[in-house]
Amino acid sequence: MKFSNFFIPTLKESPSDVKMRSHDLMIRSGMIRQETSGIYSWMPLGYRVLKKIIDKVEELHDENGINQMLMPTIQSSDIWRISNRYDTYGKEMLRIIDRNDKDLLYGPTNEEMITAIGKQYIKSYKNLPRKFYHIQTKFRDEIRPRFGVMRAREFIMKDAYSFDIDSENGEKTYCEFFKLYLKLFNQLGIPVIPVRAPSGEIGGNLSHEFHLIVSSGESEIFLDTKLLDQNFENFELNQILNLDSYTDDYYKEIENKNYFEKFRSIELGHIFLFGTKYSSSFNFNVDSENGKVVPYMGSYGIGISRIPAAAIELSNDKNGIIWPKALSPFSVHLINLNIDDSECSEFCEKLYTEINERNIDIIYDDRNERPGKKFSDADLIGIPLQIICGNSFKKNREISILKRANKDTINIEVENALDKIIKMIGCNE
RNA sequence: CGGGGAGUAGCGCAGCCUGGUAGCGCAUCUGUUUUGGGAACAGAGGGUCGCAGGUUCAAAUCCUGUCUCCCCGACCA
Incomplete structure (x- = not known):
């Protein structure tokens, strides 16, 4: 690409209302443009970075037998009523009414939809396990968007969903995603640390977040500093379960806090094994040797459009951005x-x-x-x-x-x- | 949602207090000289001062309303 032919509207001066380094540099380097609060255009330079991430995500998911697809951004309220989340999700959900007065919404996530899809097509235990993913624009009407694409309302997310025959197999799948995420971030040149997250409403479920430690991060995590130079990729399930790293929510619940240190961080990925929460509310079951079983599900998210900002927070100097090789436009x-x-x-x-x-x-x-x-x-x-x-x-x-x-x-x-x-x-x- | 701040040229700002019809820097265009770290000089273009009312002979400036954006806190990938 010739510079003379590539549109990079760089700015000498920082926008006045920008506080975070990555936000400033993304605007000054002509990567993004704000359209309205929490909503951004990705300009040619920024989009190239996004594509590098997307390509790598697709490569690793595809080679692990995870099926890429594309679900719509606009969803019907019907499926959200089945899971009862239409009423509980709150104001973060952008609700839309079409010309026929039908309640629609701009999807903040896709558990309901993928469950409906699974229910229609997966009828036998022989069809399990199944793993799907898509890379799609999401909308969550954040109370306060800030820091550019770091906390945007409209954002691009990779979300994957898994169906297994039972909890044991579900945990295996969960473990695979755990390792896949470490490998992926490693290949992107972003050193993340896995962190245990609260297991949610249904007891016994699994959840981890993947955080990049940077002082400008919005999140707080607590961990045993021994983990900082740990290679997690060979971890077994029980090691994953017992990691001494915690999101701040989770940290409040635990005892023996003395040897943990607090770090500021950016959350880049989040995986859940939530079991039968959605499959049972959708009456989704499959035939097995032992009669009907309800598939055991998980979901696995990566904040794609947040990654460029995170990488810049990690690596810049007074003159500008310093891209890791894998993300560089x-x-x-x-x-x-x-x-x-x-x-x-x-x-x-x-x-x-x-x-x-x-x-x-x-x-x-x-x-x-x-x-x-x-x-x-x-x-x-x-x-x-x-x-x-x-x-x-x-x-x-x-x-x-x-x-x-x-x-x-x-x-x-x-x-x-x-x-x-x-x-x-x-x-x- | 509570608290604070801001909307004036593409960007960064001044002018507002004390009303008299808009200015500076960067960027843009033209010309000349320049060319290893955001060039210099000369000239030029570009603004219904967020929007709507009101006060006034006269409003960027005063008053009322409204919209938008940003910052700090409680929620989230």
Whole structure:
């Protein structure tokens, strides 16, 4: 992508009403635009980040046999009356009346709908287990939206749902999702910690949240600091059940609090095993060897549109964003400081084409702007690698490769540029 | 929902107290000179002052109402 052809409306000054660092940087880098309170447009740059996340989420879900589908955003009140949540969900639910006076709503979540779907099609224990997910826009009419997409009313969520034959199998599925989430966040470059959450109305159920620890986070969690450098991916169910980490709600209920420390954090994922709560209210049962059984269900959410903000909170400096490789809207940022010099521009064009041909995401700043503006835009946007082609290209046939994170710069000869760049993108530093 | 603050050019703000018909910086456009860290000079364009009433010869300014946005707290991915 050429910068001259890509719409990135960067701002020099911060919007006055923005308090959180990530919110500020997302607006200044032209990633998002507020439409009204808690509702945002994702501009081209921001949408690329979102797509990186979505692609990774889809990849890992698909390879784990979880079926992608797409349920509608608008739901009928009927199914919510069956679960009795139409009356209890409260003002957070955006209610809509259509021209025939039918009560509709903009879905805040999809347990009811997936249960109705399961009930229609799943008739035998031989059809279990089943796992579904979709990535969809949700609406929750938050009391107070804030911090940009961090606490938005309209947001994009990945929600998955599982059906199992019984609690034991349900727990197995739950465990799989637990590990899937750790792997996913790990691959996104976001170090989350699993946290036990209150088990809800029905006793014996399971719930964990996945939090990113950052001082600017909205949530508070309590944990044994031993967990901070723990690898959870090989945990067994009983270890998961007994994690010494707690959401603040849960923390109030427990005893033996002395060795736990409090951290501020951002909640990025939440998984529940709620059992037969919805399947039984929908009279959803399947035939088995032992007669009718009510499927055991779970749901598994990830706040997709919150992740970019969380990543920025984790990683930025005074000049702008510093993207982890997995989320970065581009892998390389090529900066031509001498577009009037035909040799320099030809070289950049060629390098740009060659990198593109290798399916590496590159943005090429071919604009007729001064160096200072190009550098500051590049730092603001935060692509991990900056390739700078300027004076030293003419003088001694060299270009610079600069790492956004620590400003480490190396100069390399033009002849080796392509190989070196590919190598640096591939490596894991 | 309670408490606080703000709506004036695309963005950031001044002007309001003490009414006289709108200004600054950034951005944009034109020209010249510049070009390795948000350039300089010269010129230009852009605003029914959130909206609706009212007071007045005259309202961005005073009064009333209303809408919106933000911040702090109790709810949530």
